[in-house]
Amino acid sequence: MKERIILLVDCQSFYASVEKAAHPEYRDKPLVVAGDPALRSGIILAACPIAKKHGVTAAERLGESLSKCPELIIVKPRMQMYIDVSLKITEIFESFTNLVEPFSIDEQFLDVTNSVGMFGSPTEIAKQIQTAIMLATGVYSRVGISSTKMLAKMACDNYAKKNSEGIYRIDKTKLAKDLWELPIEKMFGVGSRMKKHFFRLGIHSIGDLAQTPLPKLQSLLKTRFGKNADIHAELLWQTANGIDSSLVTPSTHRVAPKSVGHMMTLPRDYATEEEIDTILLGIYIKIDVQKDKKLFKRYRNNVFRRNRNCA
Numbered sequence: 001m002k003e004r005i006i007l008l009v010d011c012q013s014f015y016a017s018v019e020k021a022a023h024p025e026y027r028d029k030p031l032v033v034a035g036d037p038a039l040r041s042g043i044i045l046a047a048c049p050i051a052k053k054h055g056v057t058a059a060e061r062l063g064e065s066l067s068k069c070p071e072l073i074i075v076k077p078r079m080q081m082y083i084d085v086s087l088k089i090t091e092i093f094e095s096f097t098n099l100v101e102p103f104s105i106d107e108q109f110l111d112v113t114n115s116v117g118m119f120g121s122p123t124e125i126a127k128q129i130q131t132a133i134m135l136a137t138g139v140y141s142r143v144g145i146s147s148t149k150m151l152a153k154m155a156c157d158n159y160a161k162k163n164s165e166g167i168y169r170i171d172k173t174k175l176a177k178d179l180w181e182l183p184i185e186k187m188f189g190v191g192s193r194m195k196k197h198f199f200r201l202g203i204h205s206i207g208d209l210a211q212t213p214l215p216k217l218q219s220l221l222k223t224r225f226g227k228n229a230d231i232h233a234e235l236l237w238q239t240a241n242g243i244d245s246s247l248v249t250p251s252t253h254r255v256a257p258k259s260v261g262h263m264m265t266l267p268r269d270y271a272t273e274e275e276i277d278t279i280l281l282g283i284y285i286k287i288d289v290q291k292d293k294k295l296f297k298r299y300r301n302n303v304f305r306r307n308r309n310c311a
């Protein structure tokens with residue numbers, strides 16, 4: 001089978017960027033989208049790059065942000081507008097390929113394997129996409145390119161988000177340079193707890209993981225995952241080795257708050273349900289809530305706990 005060309009396109013500071021496009025007067029000002037601007041306890045859902053330069057980060061409390069940056073412009077979230085812009089971006093992608101898969105409200109996968117002849121090299125396609133999104137929405141996007149979804153995602157998060165072009169391609173033959181030198185927590189699917197676990201096992205880089213023989217890794221992870229250790233170990237090992245056969249699957253399902261809201265009731269002391277859903281949709285959660293309700297529930301509980309911890 002011919003090697004596929006997958007793109008992961010991520011919108012920078014999505015909600016904040018959409019608001020800035022709608023309010024040109026705030027162009028050069030630090031701006032955040034926050035749960036309830038009337039309350040200092042509201043949660044920051046998105047911060048523009050200027051606000052981030054002041055140390056403002058997503059998911060912190062508005063009061064905290066204001067103490068770092070008193071001149072902060074605070075805007076209320078308009079979820080429907082963000083969803084509309086996201087759908088408009090999907091349409092742009094669909095003019096390049098029919099294989100488009102939304103990953104979250106501000107990230108989508110594209111399989112452009114069969115578009116290369118028509119639109120130019122993968123990098124040229126990425127540039128055209130960036131320009132088209134900017135012209136249509138005013139949002140800056142970053143593009144990771146590779147031969148699998150996982151690698152495209154890691155190309156975006158680790159490189160495209162940090163360089164000046166906003167585009168990076170991980171070549172499958174250069175995994176040693178582009179992937180294996182990265183610290184283990186830069187691998188997709190490895191959070192801070194997993195990182196600690198790997199550190200205890202002497203695995204510090206993605207390369208350390210890739211080069212651990214799979215049967216050894218499976219026995220090492222037994223204490224962490226119990227009877228599911230074999231499956232988890234294999235998935236992690238495959239990711240570290242750039243192996244990922246999952247296809248870009250166009251989905252008719254659109255992530256919308258309506259599909260989230262009725263899933264469970266949350267205590268309201270720390271954040272409103274809408275706030276939490278908005279956070280989940282845009283910042284932490286990168287799953288299809290319909291397909292994977294259990295995982296969603298777990299993420300939701302995590303976000304809730306996080307909020308409680310910083311209260």
Ligand SMILES: [Mg+2]
Pocket residue numbers: 010011012013014106
């Ligand atoms: Mg983003």
